[in-house]
Amino acid sequence: MSAILERFTNELLPGNGHWPSASEIQVSSTMQKFAERDSQQQVMLAQLLDFLEMHNETAAVAAALEMKDPDLFSFAKVLAFEAYYTSPKVRDVIAQRSRYANRPPQPAGFQVVPHAVTPWNQDAILWRSDGTERSEIVLKMQQKDPNKTWTVEEIRQWQP
């Protein structure tokens, strides 16, 4: 049973000179482990295995499944990709081939390029009056002094 699942996952994730194939990192057994967390996934995995067994002689079984049962294929692909891309070995490859570090997002987080571009349109008031007197008054005040620092107390006075 594992052999047919392994063949299927290798069709999805065949590997190349840099990337391991699915079978090299035991994606099929990880998929079976993941499916144990949820009864619905167990049922779908069983359906997948049934399909693969029935089509054991089919050369391109992944394409056959995608055509005949897109929902089951989607389930299988997500589970296989989840098993593959959470593998430490694959995360190592990603770290080697990009600027992404092989670690969870926390606790270190990531440096992000700071805010250093100034909006071009700082002085043009762009919102539209709602037709009320209050709108007209506030629009005029903002146009007169676009950079004024407003206090909550001043804003409270706008209440009708």
Next chain:
Amino acid sequence: MTVLHDEVNVLVVGAGAAGAAFTWRLASLGVEVTCLEQGEWQRPESSLTALKNWESKRISERSPNPNIRRNPADYPILDDTSIIKPAIYNGVGGSTILWSAHTPRFRPSDFRVKSLDGVGADWPITYWDLAEYYEINDEIMGTSGLHGDPGNPPRAPRTTPPVPLGIAGSRIAKALNELKWHWWPSDGNILTQDRGSRRACNGCGPCEMGCATGARASVDITYWPEALALGAELRTGATVRRVLSDAAGKATGVEWVDITGQEHITHANIVVMAGNGIGTPRILLNSASKEHPRGIGNSSDQLGRNLMLHPIPVVTGVFDEDVESWSGNDAFALLIQEFYENDDTRDFKRGYEMQVTRGQGPLVTALGGFSLDVPWGTDHHDVFEQYFGRVATVAVTCEDLPHPNNKVTIDSTVTDRFGIPAARMWYELEENSKRMITHGVKSATDLLLKAGARETYAKPFAPAAGFHLMGTARMGNDPRESFVDQACRSHDVPNLLVIDGSVFASAAAVNPTPTLQAVALRAADLLREDALV
């Protein structure tokens, strides 16, 4: 089984964004207030972003779709009749537990769409009724941003400076300056400096999994600690079956069940619904009685109708160089409102905003991210390398117009674990939305190409983006056309309030949370001012 009875003054159903704000406000005014929440508190360790398998969690137990996540507190939402799927969370904090905390405000025109542009429905209140409450909410939630946006009415200085633009965000900002399109650093409930026990954002990426530093606000760490300190009561694991009413049609309390299956009736002077745009109509429709045969307060037949969700087309640009698109808070860096207001030269009414998103890890990228097509098979690894870290996505939030057939109903063929009928979503795109989407996709594509993207990929709408739930118990002056009045009180049942996104008469084209929190704060003040509590 014996039913346990008790009595309270004001009873709030739902401890999310609106319920927390309302409860805090009433408690701060010295009113006795009790809140029932079907979920539980999130433990501090429930932020999963420090786990090696964090991306697995992202697509399973932290999925925003309750039908995938299936936590004990989740109720079924039948969605095969809706092209957009639900994205909510049930627990103390509600959907702020997994939101991205982007907090633009409605503009003044958003409250007057019928009068100004001849579509949808006007609110019975204006922006100016809420301006003060937006400020109160910003202060409690903690809001980063930059003072002085010319695209919106003035507001008080932000709590901290804006979130960083990042590499792709900076490129797009420069492109916007060249195009001379409006943009401004986004307001967000994400702190960029330490504040009390909350640490500054460290740009880790997947905000929606829960924030380990507390930089990203959720109401379980903002409103709720203060509300409880003021004497408010919060009961968790309390699933409300129905609102009860007497022979005169007045609300008398709610029937609920705890996690052990014990049935309760809590009698109350005022019942306040804050269960979101799906949860609230579900409970109220399940509360039919002899006096309220179509659901409590539903003589107008408006309850559950006019569901508005914001269709969100997404366009992803691929850059030649690594723009580190896995870093930074995930949903926003800057806000573009060039096409926000109505323009009669276009072939659609109203408008849309655009925002730059990021924060995609390896697994989500391999699965296609927001709009990519990453093939399986021989080409998979090469295509993955072309995309990972090298993309930026512009999300286009389109204003949704109310339509009576886009709605929430109940479906008793499926029930939750306590036998309470499920909610069913009915939603399809209207012609106006389709035309707006076409325009928005073109704008986002033009922008990304101007910013240096070598190619772009578009999806006409994000099917998983059912997180802005509005309109299903809308506010209005006419009891025949709306469910609640300007004070959020049911036209039919004045001691029954709805204070969440259900009351929105229009959807605007921005995230709804700060507006629904402002509405909830105002409703609490009006309740007190009118001496009803």
